[in-house]
Amino acid sequence: MTHNHRIDITDFCDSYNPIVKSYAVEFLSKIMSLEDIRTLLFNDVNTKTTKEIIDFADQSSDNYLSSFIYRLVGVKEIIFCRENRAQLDTNEVWKLISKSIRVIPSGLTISSIGSQGFLSIPLYKQDASLGNFDFIRLHIWDDSLDEYMDMKKCLDFSIHSHTFFAKSWIIIGKVKNDRYEYKIDSNGTHSFFEVQYNKSLNEVNQHTSKAVNKNINAILFKTSEETHFSKGNYEIEPSKLHQSGHLNSPNPSATFFSFTGKDGLGESFVIGPKDIAESEINRKMNISPIYLLDKIDTQI
Template sequence: MEKKKIDFAEFLNSINKCYSKNCQDKLPKPKDFPFQLFDHEQNILIEELNSFRQNLTDSYLKSVCYRISAVISIQKARENDKKLDIIETWNLVSKSIEIVPKECVISSIGSQGFLSIPLYKYELEKKNFDFLRLHIWDESLKAYIDEEKCEKFSIHTHSFFAESWPICGKIVNDRYSAKITESPNDHSLFTVQYNKTLNEVNQHTSNAVNSGEDVNLRQISHEIYMPGSHYQINAGNFHKSISKGDNGISATFFSFTAKNGLVDQSFVIGKSEIQSSEINRKMYIDPTPLMNKITKEITSYAG
């Protein structure tokens, strides 16, 4: 996937918004990227970008350059159906995080109990929505979550087509069929309602609210994914993903994109006797120890 200079301002904005508000004024602008980084058709040249990055002393500009290379790598793998170079992409992402102050990193616990770090978010047009994140599961994160609540609302859908590339550990992905029934049942559809006053990337509160529609729930697959593999989830399909990694840690690069499918509403499944449940996603967690752990895991399997 090539990035044309005429689109670069919005592409850069979609990366910059995934850094915290604390450092927005320090992040690079389009003018900070010289014209030599673009070819005659105005596509960004990755090799030239990498060379440009090596000589930089501005840690914020350097971080964003690492992030640009990583994002394009994931997008190319996704859109050309090619294998993602996990080790190289991990090195780019981890360096983009490590070289800026901790307060610049958005790192929060998601509704499913994993740590979520946004990498890129384009949302100007819903039909071209594109959101890339780093997801990390670890035993240490259980101290920050309500495990019972996570389990009760673990089965869910996404509004957008989703794709995941495991970085380390082992991900178990279970898929489900959920058919609406007129007779009472143990499970109901819940809608997720967000607090619009906190509409920032990965930082908001939400409520799972019972829709009043009960469902017949049936598991239809049990899948195990390791580094080097990847899996996809169609928009509107029910699933849950959990970590079964050695040493308690697993991580993936995760993509949401409207280009391969979208639906108007996402749902979670919950017990029918529950009317609503608040999910808090605002908490910041320093990702440094977990990222060091991931690097150690990658080093061990890469030899």
């Protein structure tokens, strides 16, 4: 059951572009305009219950519109629970997000391997300003994805921080989150790296990145090892180092992951072995996630 029981016209209009931006650019030519959807969905009322909106999507013959609505309701529930410190019903939101992916051609879903080795599917991106930045993604770890990545590079550059406050909700599986601190030291075994991205056809997910050594050596200290299970969640403050992964092999793990600028800003950096000058990571783009959704459904 969702906490966010109603969506009004203003909230819907504000969410239109951030939701549409999460799809491949071709989706723009498929989805109805903001004005047309608003007229069709709200008619002469200012607010609708989430059940009414979901029922509308279930009955619609326009799969692109249905996908948009499922994603909208799921994302708004994630945001509501994050901002109100409420328990997220990951199963209910998963059903909505999974349907939003399944009802449209796979080519319209942005689905690429992140630098940490998981499949990343954007769901929402509000980036008008840093302070109001909001980015929500679906992350899936699975052994079948390993072939698309240089796993040694993933491990070498897996300890990192974020500019934004991050929160992750575990949908299924077992996810690890190790936390680190550092001390600048010329004799340290690690160094700070700057991650440089190439220009991509879609700005939501980049497909190539390069880690360049800044020649600032440091000693790393692991301060905690955490394991999180289904229904659990964890948070990472801006600038804080962490290393995530999953411990559910051979079965997949999946999370909803959010970045927000509303809780302060920090610095994004990566720490890796100091003897590496630079390292390029190529990310496999446009992997159809359907078989992974199926695997997750069998566990849920």
